[in-house]
Amino acid sequence: MDSQTWMMLSEKYIAHTYARYPILLVKGKGTRVWDMDGREYLDFVSGLAVCNLGHCHPKVVKAIQDQAERLIHVSNFYYIEPQIRLASLLCEHSFADQVFFCNSGAEANEGAMKLARKYAKEKMEGDRYEIITMERSFHGRTLATLTATAQEKFHKGYSPLMPGFKYIPFNDIGSVRKAIDSKTCAIMVEPIQGEGGVNCPSEGYLKALREICDKKKILLIFDEVQVGMGRTGKLFAYEHEAVEPDMLTLAKSLAGGVPIGALLIKKEIAESFEPGDHASTFGGNPLATAAGVAALLAILEEGMLENCQQVGDYFFTRLEEIKRKFPLVQEVRGKGLILGMELKTEGGSIVKEMITKGFLINCTMGNVLRFLPPLIVTKEEVDQMIVALEEVFSRISNSSE
């Protein structure tokens, strides 16, 4: 069957929750993917920050193969060896003492919010349950995480939303102070907002959040679903400012492409979870956590963080060069290999044109081109993408003259 027929069947049988580009990808290796018709693409999307190690990293493939032959799934009624390994590795390399495993970013955030409420009931004075989140945030698509996501466009059609959330502008410490009241139990924030347009806080913002949370005795939750696991050039984005949260959520790239989510927790807070309080059938299953161990070790042992910093800095300067040449570019921002280029025009058609040139890029918020290549991307590959992008920008500039 040819790719066109497959795409027709997709439209017929798969719910239309995604606006898809007309290519059907069948193979991936490193920074490249191939479609069913044999066309090759350089991937600057990485499955939306999932394939940080590149596609089909040999150590992850081997770990999945070995684990699949031994044990794919057992219930969390029993101890699970790769789950224990992954949890200890995550704790050794972070602020956390304990981990709750699940299957996605939304589920990790649900866990964080449930635990914040439970901890508040047990340890905080009064009746505290409200969570403060930031405008332009993104925390997931379940009803609670959707409510936590302070962007109206995601709320449309789903009212009534969950009670217990308050929204404030991102990167504005004054509004944090004003928003906290006798109901507040936690602040949840992405150290860099991904879906919301690659928005970086100014230096000192996360530290100030930490200080306020300590003073008010409320919890600080970092959502590192998109920026965790090396994406910013450190294993966790919070390390850049040496500010530790009380809880941190991960998913996306944690298991090199196998679905997984994790909630990293400080011990005192984790103690509010007792057997039966929270669970997930697949959470931390042997296959996913075996892949997670292999992925985490590869990030740490193969120089990916260093490459991310170096190539990320280079990439940033190349994007800045484009900005200087083309007035349609408003701003370049980001850290490591999560980079955004805000345009004065919509970016969807640019993404389509880049696909025809053999490059996968993404556009978020309608006008922010977002670049999320695997952490192994080279300067030469960045150059190739920049050449293609310049061609597209030149064509747009010439046609609008």
Ligand SMILES: Cc1ncc(COP(=O)(O)O)c(C=O)c1O
């Ligand atoms: C920061 C952040 N949090 C949560 C999520 C939701 O993750 P998932 O789609 O795995 O539920 C995303 C997804 O893009 C995200 O970027």
